[in-house]
Amino acid sequence: MVAPAVPEITEEILHESIDARTESLNSLRELGPPDIVHLLKQPLRNPGKQIGVYHHVTGVDASSSASLAAYINTLTYKEFGQSATTKTLEGTYCCYNAFSRVDMRVHAPFPGSVESYCIDERGEKRKATEDLWLETYLCSVLRAYSYADDGTGDTIRKIMGVRRFNPVTNTETEHRFLSAAEQLFFRGWQLGSDSVVQVPNNVSNHLTTGLLKYFSTTGRYASGINLFEKLRTQNTEVASLLAKVLFMGNEEVQGVRIIHEALKQAPMDYVMLDTQAEFLLKKAVTAATPEQKEERLRMALGCADRSTIAAPSEFGTWARLAQVYVAMEDWENALTILNSCPMFTYQDKDAPIMPEPKDVNLPTLPETRLDEIDSEPESRYSEQVDPSLLNLRASAYRGTFKQAYGILTEMTAKIGWDQLLKIRSNVFVMEDEYRSEKQETAQPNTKRNASTDALRGTPDPATNGNASDASGDEDDEEKEEAEEDEGSVLGANGKGKEIERPSSAVPPEDVKKDAENVSHDSTAEAGLLTRVADLLQGDEDHFSRLNNKRLCERWLDSLFMVLYEDLRVYTIWRTQMAQYRAQSMQYKKSAEEWEILGSLAERLQHVDEAVEAYRACLSLRFSPKALSGILKVFEKTKNTRDTVAATIRLVTWQYRWYSEFSPELLHTIRQLIEDEGAVKVRSIIQATNLPQNVLDLTHHYAALCATFRSSGTDG
Structure with missing residues (x-):
């Protein structure tokens, strides 16, 4: 599998990107920003001049200084951008350790020996130990999942020039990842948590979120059950995570039994109560009879109500209770409970704060060439957008x-x-x-x-x-x-x-x-x-x-x-559409406007209208957000061929912008293989009328499923 192209951001002043990263260390609050790789280059025709270039990266093996030095070494042999006319003098790799709040750095001069050290929040140099490297490795894997794009392209557009790699590509690297997670599990609360969690704890933090996302993406439920079974012997709270993985793997009876036993020991554990309420709520939706639905919702109500008592300051418990009342169609209580939710200011992911670059080089590999995707950037800038659509809060x-x-x-x-x-x-x-x-x-x-x-x-x-x-x-x-x-x-x-x-x-x-x-x-x-x-x-x-x-x-x-404003704009759109159709006239909007209208309809839970707007957007130009919105509908309706066609284009677009890894797209391919079988999915991919180099990118995702022996790959 060919690696993504290497973007190059040229500095105005040598080493200013590294200095800016050092200055921002004391302001980091979450998992930290993506890794940064800085190269010092010398033009072959002007030996007296030096150029500083850098790019961001996630998913590189950060278990030791040798693995990071090896990544730097691969860059010196690439022939991208200015590399054909320059010579690399040295490289520096920076990777943040969110446990000890230090920036691990590897400095590799060419030629010369590799030096590894770390920089603390005060900017002071410290020695890099084995324990620090273990923490750094785990943080790097979690960051790779946290900063991965979901297919819509929103994450990719936030930070310029980020190469994204899959941190866990086989069972061997999985064993290393889970071993590190086991050793550091009960320190996971130090990493912080999602913005909807007020107080991080042993089972609600960035480490547990990353682990659950990994098991959901890869389908490696047996590995997750094994990990949490061992950790549960040390702390009963872990039973909620074990039950979640069991539910993912359709081991529902065992999951309920685990939760039941754990609640006997910790009857006021709000995460376990919330897990139970979530499970009952999902089972109520799929209930065969109204009586079954009513009974399951009644039980879910008891669990959700008790969880708000156990954790009155947590948003998630109150939101779950409101969802139960909505499912019960008890609208007044749903609104009352929603009003009681404690709200928190949103804490975004740590992002790099870099000085204005002198130059930016964003190369394209031949393997990602696809006409409909390549024309996307040029057409975006010329589009007109109605101000009322831009101001939807x-x-x-x-x-x-x-x-x-x-x-x-x-x-x-x-x-x-x-x-x-x-x-x-x-x-x-x-x-x-x-x-x-x-x-x-x-x-x-x-x-x-x-x-x-x-x-x-x-x-x-x-x-x-x-x-x-x-x-x-x-x-x-x-x-x-x-x-x-x-x-x-x-x-x-x-x-x-x-x-x-x-x-x-x-x-x-x-x-x-x-x-x-x-x-x-x-x-x-x-x-x-x-x-x-x-x-x-x-x-x-x-x-x-x-x-x-x-x-x-x-x-x-x-x-x-805000809801009134959304509904007002939506209503104007649908009324005008109806009027134009009645007069057999074409309703014209720019691609950007169609994309916003599709997002609006999706937000208001009008699925058919959202798909209609997204299709209109795609008829004008390629849009990963619009295609991703349609892909969700294809998946729900089990439309295999359209799902494959949409996934191929999204994988190619991601790869075009230096991302070879998206957990959501990998999950989509895995679900297709489970439902249809690997042979059929590979055949559908191959039968698509697109260049072979583009198809190979999606075959790579299918090969990952085979490596992890996902269900459906045996055939």
Whole structure:
């Protein structure tokens, strides 16, 4: 298998990329950025001049200084870019160790002996030990999976010039990886965790996430079961991970038995409770009868509810409980629980902060030449995009906000926007209700005692994130109301009806402001203060017409506004499409606009419309995001030939941008082989009317499945 081309980023000042990496070490919080390889070159025609070039890389064997030096050595013999006219004087490989928070470095002059050392957060040089190399190796494998692209190209575009290799290519390297993971398993919490996990622990961290992703990608469930069985003898918590791998491998009875036994020892382990709830929720979806579904959802509700008690500050437990209520079609409770979710600011992966380069050389290998892919970059820059499509805030959601928005859109897809607004007004105190109640209280009334009227609401947990102010929403109201008449919502009966902008709910902050502004000299205002105090304390001895209503968190109120904007743009698009079709006219958009509309429809869970938009995008130019969106539908519908055709193009595009490894694409090939058999899949690949060098790239993924003896490869 030929290696991807080598991108070259030329420095303005010698070694400035290495210096910039050293300066950023004390700001790293996660697994660290991709490895960086720096080469010092000398032009053959100008021996007095030196040039510094570098590129990023993931997946290289970082188990020792010798393996990193070997990678540097392979670069000196490549004839890419300026290499044909230059001579390499020395190379430096930098690989971050997130356990000990040091940057492991290998310096290899040509000719000369290899030197290995590490740089700590203060920039001081330290000796590289065997223990540090073990930690570095494990971090490098986890980074390879963490920084791998999912096929959409979004990850590839974030960092320029990254070569991505598969860190585990056979059973021998798998044994080394799992051995390192076993030795360092109970230090995994030091690596941090996904942004939806508040506090990393032994079973919720980047190490366990990487391990589960590896087993899911390769199907090596037996290796995972063996690893977690050994670790479970040291700590009961590991039973949740063991059960997850058993569920992946369709060993459901054994998985349930493991969870049952473990919960006897640790009845309030929230990860085990959440794992059980997730399993029951999936089984409810595939239930044969309504009675079975109801019974499984009832059990899932008990587990999810208990997990929120065990971990009240974790987002995942509350989100799971909300999902169970959505599956039960208990919309009011689903919205109430969603409002209770603790939200965290999204922490993105560590990315390299490099100075502006002098020059960038991004070569293309002949093996990746495909006309439809090669024309993609040029056509992207000339496309016009409607500003209203660029300003959709939901597309930028990450972490907890993205998951919460997903639950909200699932509810909307099932019951409709109008019904969601009705439920929202039943659950939350709306602004007009609150202001009206406040005005009534301010007026003297001998028949009512202000101290016995109360607004009972939920406590006000501190939240953070990209929540928008209510004032900002009011500023935009006139503009958005003017735009409403441009389209209408298509109801279930196909008739159009107006889309209603959600009125603001009362956030806890507004109630607090009212309490602060109350004057103690006025009897009526003093009564209002008493009512506000009752509201914040949740005094259940007082009643009013707003009793049992909650205060809507500001972030959730913002999500409703964002959902309204998504639905408004979607509705305009679908209405205009219907009008153009009725008049037998072609509806024209640029490829970029079609891609955004496809993403919008997918976000709102309108699958058919998303595929329609993605196909329109692909008819104009190649788009990995659009093709990846269609591939998901092909996989669900078991459309083998179209799945293979889409995968071949995505693999080629990835390889074009220096990535020979994508876990999601490897998983797709493995699933195809399990369903259809290796011989049939290879035949379909070979029968595709594309150049042989392109087909060989996908054959490489199929060969990996054979190496790991995946199901279906025996035939």
